[in-house]
Amino acid sequence: MNEERIVIRRAGPLHGEVAIPGAKNSVLKLMAAGLLADGCFTLTNVPDIADVTIMADLLNAIGLRSERLDPHTLRMVNDGSIIPVAPYELVERIRASINVLGPLLGRFGCVSLSLPGGDDFGSRPIDMHLSGLQAMGATFEMRHGVVEASVSTPDSRLHGAEIVLDFPSVGATENILTAAVHAKGTTVIDHAAREPEIADLCNFLVEMGAEIEGVGSSRLVIHGVEPGTLHATDHRVVTDRIQAATYLAAVAVSGGEVVLRGARAEHMEMLLRRLADMGVTVLPVGDGGGESGDGLAVWASGRLRSIDFATLPYPGIATDYKPLLVTMLTVADGVGIVTENLYPGRFRYVEELQRLGADIRADGHHAVVRGVSRLSGAPVRAPDIRAGAALVVAGLAADGETSLTDVHHIDRGYDDLVGRLTALGADIERVDSA
Numbered sequence: 001m002n003e004e005r006i007v008i009r010r011a012g013p014l015h016g017e018v019a020i021p022g023a024k025n026s027v028l029k030l031m032a033a034g035l036l037a038d039g040c041f042t043l044t045n046v047p048d049i050a051d052v053t054i055m056a057d058l059l060n061a062i063g064l065r066s067e068r069l070d071p072h073t074l075r076m077v078n079d080g081s082i083i084p085v086a087p088y089e090l091v092e093r094i095r096a097s098i099n100v101l102g103p104l105l106g107r108f109g110c111v112s113l114s115l116p117g118g119d120d121f122g123s124r125p126i127d128m129h130l131s132g133l134q135a136m137g138a139t140f141e142m143r144h145g146v147v148e149a150s151v152s153t154p155d156s157r158l159h160g161a162e163i164v165l166d167f168p169s170v171g172a173t174e175n176i177l178t179a180a181v182h183a184k185g186t187t188v189i190d191h192a193a194r195e196p197e198i199a200d201l202c203n204f205l206v207e208m209g210a211e212i213e214g215v216g217s218s219r220l221v222i223h224g225v226e227p228g229t230l231h232a233t234d235h236r237v238v239t240d241r242i243q244a245a246t247y248l249a250a251v252a253v254s255g256g257e258v259v260l261r262g263a264r265a266e267h268m269e270m271l272l273r274r275l276a277d278m279g280v281t282v283l284p285v286g287d288g289g290g291e292s293g294d295g296l297a298v299w300a301s302g303r304l305r306s307i308d309f310a311t312l313p314y315p316g317i318a319t320d321y322k323p324l325l326v327t328m329l330t331v332a333d334g335v336g337i338v339t340e341n342l343y344p345g346r347f348r349y350v351e352e353l354q355r356l357g358a359d360i361r362a363d364g365h366h367a368v369v370r371g372v373s374r375l376s377g378a379p380v381r382a383p384d385i386r387a388g389a390a391l392v393v394a395g396l397a398a399d400g401e402t403s404l405t406d407v408h409h410i411d412r413g414y415d416d417l418v419g420r421l422t423a424l425g426a427d428i429e430r431v432d433s434a
């Protein structure tokens, strides 16, 4: 099979404006939450990415139909003919398929779900999802790779519970939340994840008629409503902070001056502080980068300064930013020590950066990055979505030509990365692999 490659050549400073698309890690969860109510939903600011198509295929198999009205608008129709079974062929293609568990169990009291796949960066268990739902009255049986979940009360309804998560897991918070909206009584999720995409999901659920307190905090209080009372709604997907960070990193290594339309400073505070430490200036444009604001302006010139950083749950430095920051460190002045606290296996792209001349020692959760003055272009492979995007950024900082394969990973989460970078003056193109 001929797969496309991305070819990048160093081109100097970037200039202009780029519109930041909606967030993958929000839209996929909003789509799954469409299982909770009958009617017609319209999602806007939907990123044009492969994962939306894969999620739509999965939901279609379950009975929630969708069509794109244009590349960034998705209409979903739930006509009540849902079958709470998620087949392996579809589930294994996308980690976010686990997000159908909460809505289906909460609404129908049973679900049969194959265990999900996703990125290849280490074991990604779902024990916290299951123990939270168990506390609400669910029972689980694992057979032949399939989780059979049920609620054995006469009305098949979960009940409220006080749940304290061991760790603020994004997926566990979302599944417990979307199950709790239909539970009998009140559910409290303590030590909940509080990423902006979770607040977006909460806002969507509230627009559907759910009762949720503490949106955006680490303590969510959900008062269950009677089944049948939630309704379909229209919603604009929150801007993608990880795609925004990718363009910030591109400017940081190339120099230049770019406006990121729609990027929200309040969702990226810690990252922006650390970028300032590295010598990158980022300022809000318009009224501050909020929902009605215009976005962020970024300037960079000269050599970056090294920093040490550790990944942490939000509001800490996201693990999804890490490959971008590591790439920036490869050409920065000095030595940076990086600690990964979420996924032990998430340093696999280091070998690819080394092929470009980066000086990195990685061991377990840690990496030491010694900045070099220039990277040098080479053939490299994208190991996952975020590392793939980081290798594109590395290519912008490398002399000669960088040729990136396995670009399907990037297509899962990036809406026209190549087109957007080209518009900013980067020398980058997609070509067929011979």
Ligand code: EPU
Pocket (backbone or CB within 6 Å): 024, 025, 028, 095, 096, 119, 123, 124, 125, 126, 127, 128, 129, 130, 167, 168, 169, 170, 171, 172, 193, 318, 319, 320, 342, 343, 385, 386, 413
């Ligand atoms: N974990 C457990 N048990 C659980 C759940 C999680 O041990 O029951 C562990 C995981 O193994 C991992 C850590 O907790 O070590 C974090 O997992 P979390 O549940 O928070 O992450 P997730 O929901 O699986 C989402 C994003 C990831 C992002 C992480 C962390 C989606 C579809 N995925 O994953 O995004 O890295 O949160 O912020 O929302 C990506 O977009 O490329 C991506 C991988």
